[in-house]
Amino acid sequence: MGASVSPDGPLTEPAVVIAGGGPTGLMLAGELALAGVDAVIVERRVSQEIDGSRAGGLHSRTIEVLDQRGIAERFLSAGQVMQVQGYAYIPLDISDFPTRHNYGLALWQSQFEPILASWVVELDVPILRGREVTGFAQDDGGVEVELSDGPSLRAAYLVGCDGGRSVVRRAAGIDFPGWDPSISFMIAQVEMAEEPEIGVRREGGGIGPVNREQGGGPYGVVLKEQHLDHTSEPTLQDLREALVAAYGTDYGAHSPTWISRFTDATRQAASYRAGRVLVAGDAAHVHSPHGGQGLNTGVQDAMNLGWKLAQVVHGISPDSLLDTYHAERHPVGARVLQNTMAQVALTTPDDRHDALRSTVAELLAMDEPRKRIAAMLSGLDIHYNLGEGHPLLGRRMPDLDLQTVDGPARVFTLLHDARPVLLNLDEPGGFDISPWADRVRLVEARHDGVWELPVLGEVVAPAAVLIRPDGYVAWAGDLAAPELPQALMTWFGAATHSH
Numbered sequence: 245m246g247a248s249v250s251p252d253g254p255l256t257e258p259a260v261v262i263a264g265g266g267p268t269g270l271m272l273a274g275e276l277a278l279a280g281v282d283a284v285i286v287e288r289r290v291s292q293e294i295d296g297s298r299a300g301g302l303h304s305r306t307i308e309v310l311d312q313r314g315i316a317e318r319f320l321s322a323g324q325v326m327q328v329q330g331y332a333y334i335p336l337d338i339s340d341f342p343t344r345h346n347y348g349l350a351l352w353q354s355q356f357e358p359i360l361a362s363w364v365v366e367l368d369v370p371i372l373r374g375r376e377v378t379g380f381a382q383d384d385g386g387v388e389v390e391l392s393d394g395p396s397l398r399a400a401y402l403v404g405c406d407g408g409r410s411v412v413r414r415a416a417g418i419d420f421p422g423w424d425p426s427i428s429f430m431i432a433q434v435e436m437a438e439e440p441e442i443g444v445r446r447e448g449g450g451i452g453p454v455n456r457e458q459g460g461g462p463y464g465v466v467l468k469e470q471h472l473d474h475t476s477e478p479t480l481q482d483l484r485e486a487l488v489a490a491y492g493t494d495y496g497a498h499s500p501t502w503i504s505r506f507t508d509a510t511r512q513a514a515s516y517r518a519g520r521v522l523v524a525g526d527a528a529h530v531h532s533p534h535g536g537q538g539l540n541t542g543v544q545d546a547m548n549l550g551w552k553l554a555q556v557v558h559g560i561s562p563d564s565l566l567d568t569y570h571a572e573r574h575p576v577g578a579r580v581l582q583n584t585m586a587q588v589a590l591t592t593p594d595d596r597h598d599a600l601r602s603t604v605a606e607l608l609a610m611d612e613p614r615k616r617i618a619a620m621l622s623g624l625d626i627h628y629n630l631g632e633g634h635p636l637l638g639r640r641m642p643d644l645d646l647q648t649v650d651g652p653a654r655v656f657t658l659l660h661d662a663r664p665v666l667l668n669l670d671e672p673g674g675f676d677i678s679p680w681a682d683r684v685r686l687v688e689a690r691h692d693g694v695w696e697l698p699v700l701g702e703v704v705a706p707a708a709v710l711i712r713p714d715g716y717v718a719w720a721g722d723l724a725a726p727e728l729p730q731a732l733m734t735w736f737g738a739a740t741h742s743h
């Protein structure tokens with residue numbers, strides 16, 4: 245861990261403190277490092293290991309954003325590419341979607357995190373492990389971040405990527421409105437003296453061997469709980485009692501590797517920003533695991549925030565650019581909350597909900613409904629409201645094959661260094677980029693072929709597109725359009741004439 249800082253060692257004042265080095269905090273750290281911002285992660289855990297099984301995979305758009313940084317292959321080679329999507333357990337196939345990654349990736353969070361962490365270490369972001377953020381005080385000039393152990397850290401910004409029970413969110417006084425849990429599940433990995441009944445239960449959950457090929461113990465157990473109110477983590481005794489309630493026996497359960505619980509508590513931060521403090525990932529939104537969207541949404545929150553925060557830290561953009569983080573990502577999070585609540589309702593174990601679910605399954609067998617819902621779950625339909633204009637505006641830039649003067653290139657390859665790109669597909673030389681050339685790269689290219697977007701289908705090819713570092717289109721049109729300098733200024737700062 246070359247980049248870890250000794251807890252006692254000196255640390256110069258970082259521009260950004262990231263509370264929490266889970267999927268969201270790690271992705272944000274990588275984005276900030278690529279943009280040349282000094283950041284430090286403060287992480288409670290002493291290693292990247294996680295207790296328990298959490299996210300089971302990546303959706304298409306997350307694979308795409310990792311591809312935009314040139315690191316998708318690291319994850320793809322560690323997991324299994326497959327059609328992972330399901331809406332209320334109704335499988336959805338996206339193999340006909342217009343993306344290079346027309347699938348998901350089965351990859352446990354316990355495998356995902358170390359791969360992402362090693363990228364962050366390569367980028368030299370220090371990780372202060374075994375330390376907690378306990379609070380902060382912000383003033384006009386910065387944030388004083390209090391740590392559990394040792395002196396506080398002063399930074400220009402603090403980002404809470406510290407999970408659903410976020411200390412940062414609470415200390416910032418950000419409301420977390422939503423819905424209390426309606427269902428609670430105990431989840432464990434445990435040995436059993438007797439052979440248990442394998443399979444899914446109608447009320448949800450069930451028992452299965454951890455190693456599906458070999459069978460036998462240890463077993464993964466998910467059990468619906470009788471009560472919703474819990475003040476402490478479940479114990480082996482609780483697990484045994486829940487097994488007896490469900491199966492009439494505890495199968496001699498013993499030697500748990502871990503025992504945990506999850507619920508469908510559904511809440512979202514009322515604001516993703518409070519001055520110099522921001523929240524992202526589970527710190528900003530919690531919901532049921534239906535559809536496997538939590539980790540994916542967090543990683544993409546980080547991708548949205550990283551380049552904006554970097555520009556504000558570097559003085560390229562006013563701090564109002566940070567308000568676009570809330571404006572763009574809050575609606576995405578709200579949609580995830582909504583679709584997970586719908587899935588919880590649809591999977592309620594009774595005959596009437598079963599009937600409703602099979603009606604929905606019939607609808608989802610039709611092309612258009614399938615595409616809509618699958619594009620939502622995969623994150624491919626995200627549309628930031630950047631106003632009227634070309635259909636690409638505010639949508640993900642497709643990974644087109646291009647011909648450039650330097651030879652063939654993919655759009656996503658042009659984004660590897662996390663810098664904005666003005667891609668001109670028309671006659672070269674129609675625009676003087678020099679007032680922005682220190683920030684925005686002009687690429688002259690050709691693309692032979694149609695432009696096809698998920699759900700929308702084919703769209704008219706634009707003459708040029710301005711692509712943000714997160715891969716979303718900030719502007720599309722003709723290079724001579726007066727809106728182009730405006731868009732460059734809005735997103736990437738004022739023109740400079742020092743060249």
Ligand SMILES: Cc1cc2nc3c(=O)[nH]c(=O)nc-3n(C[C@H](O)[C@H](O)[C@H](O)COP(=O)(O)OP(=O)(O)OC[C@H]3O[C@@H](n4cnc5c(N)ncnc54)[C@H](O)[C@@H]3O)c2cc1C
Pocket residue numbers: 263264265266267268269286287288289297298299300301353375376377378405406407408410411431505506524525526527533535536537538539540541542
């Ligand atoms: C059973 C289950 C199944 C799931 N399945 C999926 C799935 O299939 N797909 C999916 O996308 N998501 C899934 N999720 C959700 C996913 O696990 C989370 O959304 C994801 O981990 C969020 O990442 P995060 O970095 O925002 O938060 P976390 O992963 O919670 O990371 C927060 C980090 O902050 C650290 N921390 C906390 N407080 C402090 C502090 N005060 N100071 C310093 N460090 C701190 C923690 O140690 C942790 O490392 C599932 C979750 C559960 C419980």
